[in-house]
Amino acid sequence: MKGFDMELLTSIDQAKQCVRAWKAQGCSIALVPTMGFLHDGHASLIQAARKICDKVVVSVFVNPTQFAPGEDFDAYPRDMQADSALCERLGVDAIFHPQADEMYVNQRAYCVVEQLTSSMEGAARPIHFRGVCTVVCKLFHIIAPDVAFFGEKDAQQLAIIKRMVRDLNFDIRIVGMPIVRESDGLAKSSRNTYLSPEGRRAACVLYRAICKGKSLIAAGMPADDLYAAMKAVCAEEPLCSLEYICLVDADTMQEIPIVAGNVVCCMAARIQNVRLIDNFWWSEHANA
Incomplete structure (x- = not known):
C-alpha cells in the first residue's frame, strides 16, 4: 500500500x-x-x-x-x-x-x-x-x-x-x-511446514474424512456410526495416526450423540508425528 x-x-x-x-x-x-x-x-x-x-x-x-x-x-x-x-x-x-x-x-x-x-x-x-x-x-x-x-x-x-x-x-x-484450505483440501496451518512431501500428501486424508462426514451427517447419522465411517477413511492412510473424532455442540463443546442444532465435528491426527486438527461445522438451519 x-x-x-x-x-x-x-x-x-x-x-x-x-x-x-x-x-x-x-x-x-x-x-x-x-x-x-x-x-x-x-x-x-x-x-x-x-x-x-x-x-x-x-x-x-x-x-x-x-x-x-x-x-x-x-x-x-x-x-x-x-x-x-x-x-x-x-x-x-x-x-x-x-x-x-x-x-x-x-x-x-x-x-x-x-x-x-x-x-x-x-x-x-x-x-x-x-x-x-x-x-x-x-x-x-x-x-x-x-x-x-x-x-x-x-x-x-x-x-x-x-x-x-x-x-x-x-x-x-x-x-x-471459516477455515481456509489448500487446493487439495488440507486446512491451512503453520504446522503443515513440518511435513515432508510424502507426509503432505498423506495429510489430505483428513479432508477426505471431513468430506465423508459431511455427506453422512445430513441424514442425522448417530455419532458412533459417523465416527466409524470417518475412522475407516483415516485407516486407509498408513501414515495417519488418528487421535480423536468428536461431534460436539458448537457452543458448549459437549459431545452429543446425534445431530441437533449447531454442531461441530472435530478431529485430530498425527501425520509423521506432526499433530494436525480439522473440523466441519453443521447447522440445521443453514443446511435445511
Missing part, C-alpha cells in the same frame, strides 16, 4: 499509547491475535477486520504458556520479515510483537482458568487452553479492541474465548472466520 506506514509495537506501553491515540480520534479497533508465520488463513481474518474497523492490529507472539514441556515451542516456525510484509500489503495499521518477558513478568503469578476443556484438545494438551485464555485476556486488555477475529479451524478455542468474553464481561465482539 503506497504511502502507508505500519507501526511495529514491541512494548505494552507502546501499544496502549497507540490505541489511545486512535480512540481519541474516534477510530474503531480490530485485533487479529496470531502466533505468526502467517498464511492465507490469517490473511482472511485480516481482510475481514479491514472491512469492519478503522484500525487493525495483528499480534505476533508465540505464546510459551500454551506449550507443554516437549511440545514444539522452540521449533514453531517464525518469519517476522514475511509476516510484516504480508501485514503491510493487507493494510494492517500496527503489529504488536512483544517478547515473552514483556508479556509475562512471572509466568506462575497469574492465569485465566478455562472451563470447556475436558475433551478433545483440552484432554490432549492439558495446559494449552489455560495459556491461550491468559494471553488472549492480556491482549484484550492491552489493545482494547472493539472486535477480535479468530479462525474456526480452532473450534474449541473459539468457543472458549467466546465464553471467556461473556464470563469476564469484555465489551468485545468475537468473529469466527
Whole structure:
C-alpha cells in the first residue's frame, strides 16, 4: 500500500499509547491475535477486520504458556520479515510483537482458568487452553479492541474465548472466520511446514474424512456410526495416526450423540508425528 506506514509495537506501553491515540480520534479497533508465520488463513481474518474497523492490529507472539514441556515451542516456525510484509500489503495499521518477558513478568503469578476443556484438545494438551485464555485476556486488555477475529479451524478455542468474553464481561465482539484450505483440501496451518512431501500428501486424508462426514451427517447419522465411517477413511492412510473424532455442540463443546442444532465435528491426527486438527461445522438451519 503506497504511502502507508505500519507501526511495529514491541512494548505494552507502546501499544496502549497507540490505541489511545486512535480512540481519541474516534477510530474503531480490530485485533487479529496470531502466533505468526502467517498464511492465507490469517490473511482472511485480516481482510475481514479491514472491512469492519478503522484500525487493525495483528499480534505476533508465540505464546510459551500454551506449550507443554516437549511440545514444539522452540521449533514453531517464525518469519517476522514475511509476516510484516504480508501485514503491510493487507493494510494492517500496527503489529504488536512483544517478547515473552514483556508479556509475562512471572509466568506462575497469574492465569485465566478455562472451563470447556475436558475433551478433545483440552484432554490432549492439558495446559494449552489455560495459556491461550491468559494471553488472549492480556491482549484484550492491552489493545482494547472493539472486535477480535479468530479462525474456526480452532473450534474449541473459539468457543472458549467466546465464553471467556461473556464470563469476564469484555465489551468485545468475537468473529469466527471459516477455515481456509489448500487446493487439495488440507486446512491451512503453520504446522503443515513440518511435513515432508510424502507426509503432505498423506495429510489430505483428513479432508477426505471431513468430506465423508459431511455427506453422512445430513441424514442425522448417530455419532458412533459417523465416527466409524470417518475412522475407516483415516485407516486407509498408513501414515495417519488418528487421535480423536468428536461431534460436539458448537457452543458448549459437549459431545452429543446425534445431530441437533449447531454442531461441530472435530478431529485430530498425527501425520509423521506432526499433530494436525480439522473440523466441519453443521447447522440445521443453514443446511435445511
